[in-house]
Amino acid sequence: MLEDLGYRMTPSRRLLARLLGSKAGSFSAEAISEELPTVGRATVYRTLKLLVDAGVLCKTALPDGAPRYSFDDARHHHHVICADCGKVEEFRKPVVERLLREMAKEVRGAVVGHRVELYITCAKCLSER
Amino acid sequence: MLEDLGYRMTPSRRLLARLLGSKAGSFSAEAISEELPTVGRATVYRTLKLLVDAGVLCKTALPDGAPRYSFDDARHHHHVICADCGKVEEFRKPVVERLLREMAKEVRGAVVGHRVELYITCAKCLSER
DNA sequence: GTCATAAGTGATACTTGATATCACTAACTG
DNA sequence: CAGTTAGTGATATCAAGTATCACTTATGAC
Numbered sequence: 001m002l003e004d005l006g007y008r009m010t011p012s013r014r015l016l017a018r019l020l021g022s023k024a025g026s027f028s029a030e031a032i033s034e035e036l037p038t039v040g041r042a043t044v045y046r047t048l049k050l051l052v053d054a055g056v057l058c059k060t061a062l063p064d065g066a067p068r069y070s071f072d073d074a075r076h077h078h079h080v081i082c083a084d085c086g087k088v089e090e091f092r093k094p095v096v097e098r099l100l101r102e103m104a105k106e107v108r109g110a111v112v113g114h115r116v117e118l119y120i121t122c123a124k125c126l127s128e129r
Numbered sequence: 130m131l132e133d134l135g136y137r138m139t140p141s142r143r144l145l146a147r148l149l150g151s152k153a154g155s156f157s158a159e160a161i162s163e164e165l166p167t168v169g170r171a172t173v174y175r176t177l178k179l180l181v182d183a184g185v186l187c188k189t190a191l192p193d194g195a196p197r198y199s200f201d202d203a204r205h206h207h208h209v210i211c212a213d214c215g216k217v218e219e220f221r222k223p224v225v226e227r228l229l230r231e232m233a234k235e236v237r238g239a240v241v242g243h244r245v246e247l248y249i250t251c252a253k254c255l256s257e258r
Numbered sequence: 259g260t261c262a263t264a265a266g267t268g269a270t271a272c273t274t275g276a277t278a279t280c281a282c283t284a285a286c287t288g
Numbered sequence: 289c290a291g292t293t294a295g296t297g298a299t300a301t302c303a304a305g306t307a308t309c310a311c312t313t314a315t316g317a318c
Binding site: 136137139141142168169170171172175 | 265266267268269270
């Protein structure tokens with residue numbers, strides 16, 4: 001685990017690291033905290049922030065403002081959101097990145113990030129109508 | 130003002146409408162509330178929500194989670210947002226439509242909407258550093 | 259105009275996600 | 289196997305936003 005790079009290894013951090021390792025895509029601090037009842041809220045938030053500062057995770061927000069964490073190497077993916085049930089899926093295609101680079105060329109100013117979101121009614125919600 | 134469509138016209142709403150009329154781009158509820166000290170916080174939030182529900186404004190969040198309101202004058206609007214000053218510009222290019230068609234093809238479920246946002250540091254903010 | 263009423267209001271209490279405080283614990287160094 | 293200091297969890301606190309509620313007022317009937 002990369003926390004050996006300056007930080008102490010503690011049981012709480014071990015638990016958190018193991019949980020994060022099993023996570024794919026993005027997740028909320030709240031969800032992490034609920035899955036680790038033995039670890040204090042403050043510690044969860046502190047450690048997540050620490051990982052963000054260390055460049056392991058990146059923190060963003062969905063359009064509704066809900067904060068989400070994801071691994072930094074997954075920075076270039078986008079979201080498919082069911083407008084009905086709110087389920088969020090990752091979406092990742094090279095063509096998207098290429099086209100976004102083309103867009104960036106036509107914009108004045110320094111591009112520091114981007115976001116693409118598709119709103120859908122997912123198969124499950126469609127079938128439940 | 131369009132609030133005649135079902136809602137009562139009150140001094141507070143008049144003040145708010147006038148202020149919004151002078152606003153370009155996006156703004157926070159907090160900023161609005163500070164510029165209208167005679168109008169209660171609750172009323173500001175209530176009225177903004179009301180305008181969102183009525184389709185006059187749309188509410189989104191910057192990547193850091195800060196909620197922002199802006200006029201919803203275009204249905205399929207794509208935004209270029211300065212992450213520094215929050216200024217929002219419209220962006221519409223054929224390349225965007227191509228990108229979205231690409232994505233829609235690879236998604237299961239019925240696509241009901243989309244959003245593309247580029248985050249930049251605008252020329253003005255760059256020069257002020 | 260005036261009146262009744264239901265929408266709208268502001269002060270305030272509350273909720274929720276996140277952070278600061280602080281006494282206590284335990285991971286690393288020597 | 290200490291000593292120090294980073295790390296911890298319980299709790300208090302904070303801030304944005306929402307709910308409550310008694311009071312006010314825009315509106316429409318008369």
